[in-house]
Amino acid sequence: xxxxxxxxxxxxxxxxxxxxxFVPESxxxxxxxxxxxxxxxxxxxxxxxxxxxxxxxxxxxxxPVTECRRLSERLGIRLLLKREDLTHTGSHKLNNVIGQALxxxxxxxxxxxxxxxxxxxxxxxxxxxxxxxxxxVVYMGEVDTARQELNVFRMELLGAExxxxxxxxxxxxxxxxxxxxxxxxxxxxxxxxxxxxxxxxPYPYIVRELQRVVGEEARRQxxxxxGSDPQWIVACVGGGSxxxxxxxxxxxxxxxxxxxxxxxxxxxxxxxxxxxxxxxxYLMQDEVGQIEEAESIxxxxxxxxxxxxxxxxxTVGRARYEQATDAxxxxxxxxxxxxxxxxxxxxxxxxxxxxxREAGRAIPEGDCVLLTxxxxxxxxxxxxxxxxx
Amino acid sequence: xxxxxxxxxxxxxxxxLRSRRDGGRKLLIPYVTAGMRGxxxxxxxxxxxxxxxxxxxxxxxxxxxxxxxTIQAASLQALRRGTTPTQVLSELSTVDVDVPLCVMSxxxxxxxxxxxxxxxxxxxxxxxxAIVVDLSLEEARDWCxxxxxxGVATVLLVAPSTPDDxxxxxxxxxxxxxxxxxxxxxxxxxxxLAGSAVEMxxxxxxxxxxxxxxxxxxxxxxxxxxxxxxxxxxxxxxxxVRRLLEGADAEEAARFIGGIRDRxxxxxxx
Numbered sequence: 201x202x203x204x205x206x207x208x209x210x211x212x213x214x215x216x217x218x219x220x221x222f223v224p225e226s227x228x229x230x231x232x233x234x235x236x237x238x239x240x241x242x243x244x245x246x247x248x249x250x251x252x253x254x255x256x257x258x259x260x261x262x263x264p265v266t267e268c269r270r271l272s273e274r275l276g277i278r279l280l281l282k283r284e285d286l287t288h289t290g291s292h293k294l295n296n297v298i299g300q301a302l303x304x305x306x307x308x309x310x311x312x313x314x315x316x317x318x319x320x321x322x323x324x325x326x327x328x329x330x331x332x333x334x335x336x337v338v339y340m341g342e343v344d345t346a347r348q349e350l351n352v353f354r355m356e357l358l359g360a361e362x363x364x365x366x367x368x369x370x371x372x373x374x375x376x377x378x379x380x381x382x383x384x385x386x387x388x389x390x391x392x393x394x395x396x397x398x399x400x401x402p403y404p405y406i407v408r409e410l411q412r413v414v415g416e417e418a419r420r421q422x423x424x425x426x427g428s429d430p431q432w433i434v435a436c437v438g439g440g441s442x443x444x445x446x447x448x449x450x451x452x453x454x455x456x457x458x459x460x461x462x463x464x465x466x467x468x469x470x471x472x473x474x475x476x477x478x479x480x481x482y483l484m485q486d487e488v489g490q491i492e493e494a495e496s497i498x499x500x501x502x503x504x505x506x507x508x509x510x511x512x513x514x515t516v517g518r519a520r521y522e523q524a525t526d527a528x529x530x531x532x533x534x535x536x537x538x539x540x541x542x543x544x545x546x547x548x549x550x551x552x553x554x555x556x557r558e559a560g561r562a563i564p565e566g567d568c569v570l571l572t573x574x575x576x577x578x579x580x581x582x583x584x585x586x587x588x589x
Numbered sequence: 590x591x592x593x594x595x596x597x598x599x600x601x602x603x604x605x606l607r608s609r610r611d612g613g614r615k616l617l618i619p620y621v622t623a624g625m626r627g628x629x630x631x632x633x634x635x636x637x638x639x640x641x642x643x644x645x646x647x648x649x650x651x652x653x654x655x656x657x658x659t660i661q662a663a664s665l666q667a668l669r670r671g672t673t674p675t676q677v678l679s680e681l682s683t684v685d686v687d688v689p690l691c692v693m694s695x696x697x698x699x700x701x702x703x704x705x706x707x708x709x710x711x712x713x714x715x716x717x718x719a720i721v722v723d724l725s726l727e728e729a730r731d732w733c734x735x736x737x738x739x740g741v742a743t744v745l746l747v748a749p750s751t752p753d754d755x756x757x758x759x760x761x762x763x764x765x766x767x768x769x770x771x772x773x774x775x776x777x778x779x780x781x782l783a784g785s786a787v788e789m790x791x792x793x794x795x796x797x798x799x800x801x802x803x804x805x806x807x808x809x810x811x812x813x814x815x816x817x818x819x820x821x822x823x824x825x826x827x828x829x830v831r832r833l834l835e836g837a838d839a840e841e842a843a844r845f846i847g848g849i850r851d852r853x854x855x856x857x858x859x
Contacts, residue, residue, distance in 0.1 A: 212727055222696055222723045224655040225759070226748035226773055367661055373652065380654045385774030387750060475697045476652055478723070488673050489701030490651040 205518055206408070206444075206451045206509070213401020216515055218508035221400040223478045227380070230387045231478075235402040237307050242409065247302065254298050258331065259288045261295075261413065265421040265570070270539040275559035278568040280430065281542070282418040284442060284575060291545065291575030292414055292442045293324035297393055299410035301328035304391035311335040311390040315379040317344055317372035317438070318500035318547065319351025320575055321395030326360035328393075336360040339378040341371040344499045351579055369493040372438075372503045376477050396439025397507030400478030404507050408444040414572060415449020422570055429453040432569040436460050436550040437468075437521065438501035440510045442574035447519060455570075457519035459510060460554040462529075465494030467506035468514055468521035481508040497526045497587065498546040500575075524553035530587055532556050533577065543577030546584070600742045602643060602689035602717040602765040606800045606822075609642055613859025616766070616802055616822025617813070619829050619846045620645040620693065622663035623680070624672025630680045631839040637686035639843030640850030645720065645824060646681065648674050648694035655722050657777030659827040662834060674698055674707075678714035691718030691744065691765065696732075699724075704732050708739035718742040718765045726759050733762060744768050747793060749785040760797035769793050769803040769820065777827045778808035782815050790820035810852035817853055825849060 213219045213235075221231050241247040255261040263286045268279040284292035297314075304312060312329050314336070316322030322338035329336030338355055342364045345352050352362050368374035376399075383392040397404045397411075422430055433450045435443035437459035447457045461469055471482040476491050484492040484504035494502045506521075513519035524532075529546060532553035536544050544552060551571050555563065563569060577584070606616055619636050623629055623646050636644050649667035653660060674694070681690055692711060699707045699721055711719060719741050724732060726745065736743045742765030747756045750773060760767050771786030772779070786803050793801040803816045804824025813823045825846070832845055 220728055221725050222728055223725060224722055224748070224770075225725065225746040226655070226750055226770055228725050228727075229748075229750040229752065229755070367658075368652065368665070377652055377654045381657070381775045384655065387773060473700075475695075475700050475723070477654070480700075483697075485697070485701070487701075488675075489697040490668065491697070 205513070206448045209401060209405050213405070215509040215512035218481050218511040219401055219404055220480050221478060222475045222480065223400045224384065226384045227387065231400050231402065238303060238402055238406050241303055241306055251299055251302055255295060255413065259294050259298060260286060262417045263287055265418060265425060267425065268540050271535065274539065275556060276565045277559045277563055279555065280422065280425065280568065280570045282414060282446065282570060282572045284414060285544065285573050289324045289327050290578065291320040291324065292411060292445065293321045293395060294327065295413055295445070296395065296407050296410045296441060297324040297328040300391065300393045300406070301332050301334065304334070304393070305332060307391065309389055309391040311386065312393045313337045313339065313379050313382045313390055314393045314395060315372065315375035316340050316395065317375065317502055318498065319344070319348040319355070319579060320500060322355050322360070322362065323351055323358070325393050326355040326358035329360060330358045337382065338362045339365050339375040339382070341365045341369070341375050343370045344372070347583060348499055348579060371493065372499065373491065380477070396441040397444040397509060398439040398477060398479055398505060404479065404509055407441050408448060408509060411441050411445025412448040414442060414445040415447060418446060418570055419449040426568060429455050430568040430570040432456050432458060432563055432567060434458045434460060434551045434555055434569055435572040436501065436547045436574060437506060437510060438465065438503045438547065439505070440507040442572050444507060444509060446572045447513065451518065457513065458554065459519055459521045460551045461521060461523050462496035462498055462501040462550055463523040463525045464496040465501050465503055466523045467504060468510065469523050476505060479508045481511045482506050497529065497583070498550065500547040501550065522554050524550040528553035528557060530584065533584055542573070543581065544573055545575035545577045546580045548572065548574045600717055600740050600764060602691060602742045605689050606643060606766050610800045610821045615817045615853040615857050616642040616800060617846065617850055617853060618643045618645055618802055618822060618824045620647060620824060620826035621833065622647040622649055622660060622667055622830055623677040624649060624667035624670055625663040625833060628839060630684060632833065632842050633684055634686060635839035635843035636846055637688050639847040641688055641846060642822065643689045643691055643718070645691050645693050646677070648677050648692055648698055650695040650698055653695065655775055657775035657827060659778070659831045659834065660776050663830045674702065678710050678716070681716060682714040689717045690715060691720060692716050693720040693722060696721050696724045699732060704735040708735040708741050711741045712739040716741065718744055720744045720768060722746065726762060729762065746770055747789070749773050749789055753792070753796070756792065757796050760793065760799060763799060766800035766802050767793055767797055768824065769801055770805050771803045771816065772806040776805050778831065779806040782806065782812040786816050787819050790816055794819065810849045813849050814852055814856045817857060
């Protein structure tokens with residue numbers, strides 16, 4: 201396996217031909233400053249010590265790997281779950297925001313802005329802001345504030361201001377635009393705490409490094425449980441942060457890496473290369489380059505792009521990207537609840553839906569699959585009830 | 590100049606703007622979003638007649654991240670009307686005005702068309718400048734080379750946050766004029782002029798001989814005059830687009846720009 205895969209990007213922030221820094225000049229100095237600050241912090245053992253301590257004593261790391269005995273039996277494979285749903289705030293998003301909040305503090309910035317789709321990243325950012333005594337503004341599409349209203353209230357309880365975004369499709373991509381607009385105006389004292397492996401360099405790299413803990417823990421845990429690496433590593437992909445973090449732990453093994461997109465938001469599946477939100481990657485767009493609106497039951501995967509490193513991993517053939525439909529996802533949601541007593545978030549239910557569909561087909565009987573359960577499904581229960589009725 | 594770099598060739602837009610600037614005139618560059626209304630091309634003609642020195646024409650993009658609510662609304666309106674880059678250029682090619690046309694858009698529109706094809710289609714439409722607002726200096730090399738070959742000036746932006754050494758490198762690569770961003774933040778009208786606008790003009794004047802035009806947050810004749818004391822000119826966007834969104838016709842748009850023209854000429858008699 202190539203040693204260069206999932207290492208640092210090149211000097212221009214590229215993973216192969218993808219990534220880069222496509223931002224207005226007003227933001228370039230901030231991107232350069234952030235790049236330097238992260239490089240300095242990431243090579244400082246005391247930064248890691250503090251980050252690890254917060255993730256351990258506050259965030260609940262390490263999260264366990266759970267073997268799904270009943271579901272495995274039904275599927276004829278061996279299914280392990282990396283339980284990011286057990287992280288404080290209920291998803292892997294906390295790993296990233298704690299790191300970025302510590303970085304922001306180190307840079308002397310006391311205000312965080314974030315975009316959110318399902319609300320998980322917004323809740324995580326609001327949580328980190330509360331923990332470190334920082335100001336927090338979360339941009340959330342108006343469509344999403346309606347379908348995730350409890351998460352809006354959670355963020356407000358945590359002291360964040362949630363600003364509904366009324367522009368464009370009023371979902372995640374527009375929330376990103378609005379967060380970028382805020383950052384342009386307030387960059388002197390604000391850090392944009394981006395929620396996934398997307399945006400201009402150095403964000404895709406920073407977020408993947410901060411999520412790497414998921415894959416590195418899982419690798420050790422799998423070796424303890426299995427005595428070897430799993431044959432399959434599966435994670436859902438919107439922007440792709442939990443997948444990137446998971447893949448980083450296994451990229452140098454023989455495991456097949458599979459990212460599962462929502463069929464209605466499949467940037468790898470239906471997109472072509474383009475540039476939006478500061479990065480070159482695969483995007484859902486029309487023939488002249490207008491970005492299209494993603495549509496899925498999962499607000500967290502309603503994003504027309506994908507992180508640039510995923511585009512690179514797909515291009516070089518190291519990872520493959522598959523899709524799951526809304527109907528398959530609801531089935532998977534129910535199956536995990538009934539057989540294992542775990543309610544998955546709708547986002548990782550996509551990864552599970554693909555595994556359920558492909559067990560005994562693409563995934564040979566008896567193979568071992570590690571799936572990152574990136575978040576818990578409590579936030580989705582009301583929506584799932586409505587969809588199942 | 591960087592060793593090995595191609596000598597900058599002043600294209601049509603730069604020659605035009607330099608000659609007007611050197612003649613003592615303050616440059617006035619209005620912005621209009623193409624396709625926002627059926628008569629947008631008449632607005633372009635009227636602006637040329639109303640005292641503009643160049644006209645910035647926005648090709649609408651679905652995700653205009655540096656634009657505030659006014660230009661977002663105009664872009665959305667244009668896209669809902671089915672406006673495409675090809676249509677915009679085809680309409681521009683029918684305009685016979687004596688001032689340069691400079692398109693403004695976001696990089697995905699350029700990337701999707703292909704650098705060479707887009708640069709040539711601009712030249713064929715009689716467009717002599719391009720502002721690709723999310724194309725940073727680091728990412729601009731390939732596009733700039735194709736634009737140079739096609740005779741299209743790539744105007745680069747310098748922001749209040751840009752350090753001086755970086756500003757110098759941007760000015761070296763910019764063609765036509767250099768666009769000084771008047772304030773941090775998105776495009777849009779402001780009640781008062783940001784101090785950063787005047788400071789930006791002063792700073793750029795010390796770095797480059799290119800015409801220095803300041804835009805973003807310049808909403809009125811008073812603000813234009815205030816900035817132009819230190820700059821070679823101003824770009825006026827949202828203040829004009831808002832009037833067009835509110836229903837101003839081409840003549841009214843031209844009168845608004847003409848009013849700024851008169852105030853600039855009165856304040857700076859050349």
